[in-house]
Amino acid sequence: MRHESDDDAESQATLTSIHAGESIATFSSEGYEPWLFQTMLNELSERELGVGFIYSILELFAARHGLSDVAVVLVNDSFGTQMFRLGGEAVTPDMAAHLNASPGVYCEPDTVPAAECDAIRTACQLAMSLHLARFSAAHDPLTNISNRRSFDEALEVAAARSARYGWAFTLVLVDLNNFKAVNDKSGHEFGNHLLRQFGFALRQAVRQGDTAARIGGDEFAVILSNAEGHESSGFTERLRGHLVALGNPVEFTIGTATSPRDSTDPGELLRMADGRLYEKKGIRIS
Amino acid sequence: MMSRTEEDFELELRSLPGVLNVGITKHTNGDVNVVTLVANSKDPLATRSAATQIASLYYPEAAVVVEDANRALVDSRQGEARVALIRADYDTSDGFCEVQLSVDGRTGIGRAGSGPLIGGAEATLAALRDLGYELPYSLMTVTNVTNGRDWPVIVTLRSLANDADRFGIARSEDDLVSAVKATLDSLNRFLSNLEGHA
Numbered sequence: 001m002r003h004e005s006d007d008d009a010e011s012q013a014t015l016t017s018i019h020a021g022e023s024i025a026t027f028s029s030e031g032y033e034p035w036l037f038q039t040m041l042n043e044l045s046e047r048e049l050g051v052g053f054i055y056s057i058l059e060l061f062a063a064r065h066g067l068s069d070v071a072v073v074l075v076n077d078s079f080g081t082q083m084f085r086l087g088g089e090a091v092t093p094d095m096a097a098h099l100n101a102s103p104g105v106y107c108e109p110d111t112v113p114a115a116e117c118d119a120i121r122t123a124c125q126l127a128m129s130l131h132l133a134r135f136s137a138a139h140d141p142l143t144n145i146s147n148r149r150s151f152d153e154a155l156e157v158a159a160a161r162s163a164r165y166g167w168a169f170t171l172v173l174v175d176l177n178n179f180k181a182v183n184d185k186s187g188h189e190f191g192n193h194l195l196r197q198f199g200f201a202l203r204q205a206v207r208q209g210d211t212a213a214r215i216g217g218d219e220f221a222v223i224l225s226n227a228e229g230h231e232s233s234g235f236t237e238r239l240r241g242h243l244v245a246l247g248n249p250v251e252f253t254i255g256t257a258t259s260p261r262d263s264t265d266p267g268e269l270l271r272m273a274d275g276r277l278y279e280k281k282g283i284r285i286s
Numbered sequence: 287m288m289s290r291t292e293e294d295f296e297l298e299l300r301s302l303p304g305v306l307n308v309g310i311t312k313h314t315n316g317d318v319n320v321v322t323l324v325a326n327s328k329d330p331l332a333t334r335s336a337a338t339q340i341a342s343l344y345y346p347e348a349a350v351v352v353e354d355a356n357r358a359l360v361d362s363r364q365g366e367a368r369v370a371l372i373r374a375d376y377d378t379s380d381g382f383c384e385v386q387l388s389v390d391g392r393t394g395i396g397r398a399g400s401g402p403l404i405g406g407a408e409a410t411l412a413a414l415r416d417l418g419y420e421l422p423y424s425l426m427t428v429t430n431v432t433n434g435r436d437w438p439v440i441v442t443l444r445s446l447a448n449d450a451d452r453f454g455i456a457r458s459e460d461d462l463v464s465a466v467k468a469t470l471d472s473l474n475r476f477l478s479n480l481e482g483h484a
Contacts, residue, residue: 051296052288082300083307083324090309090322090391092368096355101306135297144298144340203343 033116035064036123050131051084054124058086061105061112061120069108072124073099079132084124140214142192143199151213151221155266158211158223163264170232170258172222173273174202174239175281177251179218194250201242205235229258253280295344302336303327306355311391318345320372322391326355349373351388369414369470369477376402376462385409385466389417403428406465407441419477422446428465439464441472452476 039060043053054072062070071085081101083091091099099106103125105117138150146154158169176198183191195218202212202220211223224235236254243250255277257269288296292310299308304327311320321341327333334352341348349372372386372393383405384397396412398405407428414421423443430439438457445452454472458464470477 047290050288050290050293051300052293055288079300081306081326085307085309088308088310090311090353091307091324092390093324093353093355094368096306096324096326131293131297132301135294144301200339200343 033119035060036116036119040123048130048134049127050134051128053127054084055086055088057120057123057127058084062086065107065112067107067109067112071095071099071106072121073101073103073106074121074125074128075101075103076125076129079128082128140199142195143202143214145199145203145220146211146213148213148215151211151215151223152266154211154213154223155221155269158225159259159264159266159269162259166260168226168228168258168260170224170227170229170256171269171273172224172232172235173255173270173277174220174222175253175255175277176218176220177253179250182250194248197246197248198243198250198252201239201246201248204242205239227258229256229261232256253277255280291344295340298340299323299337302333302340304333304355305337309391311393318348320349320351320388320391320393321345322351322353322388324353324355327352330354349386349388349393369417371463371466371470374406374409374462374466376405381405383409383462385413387413387417387470392417394418402460402462403430403439403465406462407469410466410469414473414477421473421476423452423473425469426451428468430461430464439468441465441468443469443472 036057039057040049040053043049043056058070058072061067067086069086071083071091074082074084076082083096083099085091085095103121105112105120107117138146140147155171158167161167162169176194179191179194182194195214198220199212199214202222206212206222206224209225213221215221222235224232227235232254239252255273255275257263257272257276259269262272263269296308296310299305299321302323302325304325305323306326307324309320309322309324310318311322313319318341321337323333323337325333330352334350337352338350341350351370351372353368353370369387369389372388374383374385376383380399381401382397382399383402384395385406386393386395387410388394394413394416396409396414396416398408398412400408404425407425411421411423411425423445426442426444428439428441438455439461441454443452443454444450452472454468454470454474456464456467456471458467
């Protein structure tokens with residue numbers, strides 16, 4: 001159901017998005033529902049597309065057509081098969097079997113023109129791909145904590161704020177003890193399991209506003225916001241406690257540097273924390 | 287509008303192997319109550335464990351339910367209900383059992399005394415009623431085939447309408463869980479027929 005007034009409002013506007021490894025998806029008011037196009041523009045003016053956009057679109061879509069239920073099935077090499085249902089409700093196993101991994105939009109009642117359903121599916125596919133690409137670019141795939149790139153960005157921001165406003169933070173570098181030997185003895189799969197568990201324990205141990213990252217094979221880094229150096233002992237205790245709760249036997253060594261006391265230069269802070277870590281290497285924390 | 291945190295939470299869950307769908311049910315105060323995953327997973331226990339870890343980071347109070355996407359085929363043959371057991375606890379100090387069940391993202395809780403066998407079955411019926419099911423049955427017997435682990439429990443329910451009995455059988459790691467599952471087993475076809483009406 002097209003609305004002529006909407007057509008007028010959006011005329012020939014075009015949005016093009018490119019995602020690595022995928023074809024270029026082009027949306028224009030010509031051939032697509034204008035309300036969908038406008039909703040995407042509105043969302044992009046406020047924030048990036050993500051799974052939240054998919055639910056927003058399904059809600060608007062259902063309201064426009066008086067649908068009691070709607071689900072979209074997306075299939076893609078990078079995220080496999082994903083089903084989204086109106087209102088964020090769970091798809092039942094019966095429904096999942098019915099949808100049968102066939103990409104498309106499923107409406108109740110089934111009264112919406114196929115072209116509009118296709119446009120909805122394409123928009124949802126784009127949102128999911130962009131969200132996944134954004135998340136993958138910033139996170140370590142094994143542990144789901146921040147990766148080196150986003151850690152470096154977070155450290156730059158924290159150091160700049162510290163230099164400008166005097167806000168204190170402590171950089172903690174964490175190195176697993178004898179991890180290579182464990183990997184060699186028990187295999188990479190077990191090593192990856194330990195790293196995943198360690199990453200999970202790190203996420204449990206940090207507070208809201210802190211940053212935890214995997215910056216190398218068995219090297220992790222944490223930015224403790226609003227924390228002086230001595231406050232890192234609380235973090236270390238929490239981390240140790242969570243590792244014990246997980247039954248993870250891994251031991252670790254830490255080195256710290258605090259801004260602005262030690263420096264407000266990110267590179268210098270990293271060098272200082274690294275130097276202190278290696279001074280302590282061989283002294284087991286737990 | 288979903289927050290970035292909510293979006294990333296859902297994306298993390300959807301990134302788990304085999305996960306096809308994520309359903310999130312919230313309390314009226316906005317806190318996440320139940321997270322339901324539909325997964326085509328080779329190892330549902332591992333999927334549930336990973337999902338529980340992720341959920342604990344974002345919403346520590348949320349219950350996590352993993353539904354098997356392949357179970358619909360079994361349902362069609364056996365009429366198995368989609369009611370899922372979230373937890374079953376037995377308090378040895380007062381002899382009360384508490385059972386939490388989930389169906390379609392909703393949860394129900396039931397409590398009953400009388401130990402893990404009879405109490406487990408009664409608490410299961412109470413949890414189903416808490417979910418909104420009208421059950422025209424009363425508990426007749428709960429029988430542990432023999433003492434010890436890994437032996438089945440048989441539950442008998444009697445219809446309030448015509449004295450017809452329904453039987454359920456289950457075997458699991460302890461008497462309480464066996465009693466809960468046997469009770470659900472006895473009601474499987476009945477609950478399936480009620481789907482969508484609870």
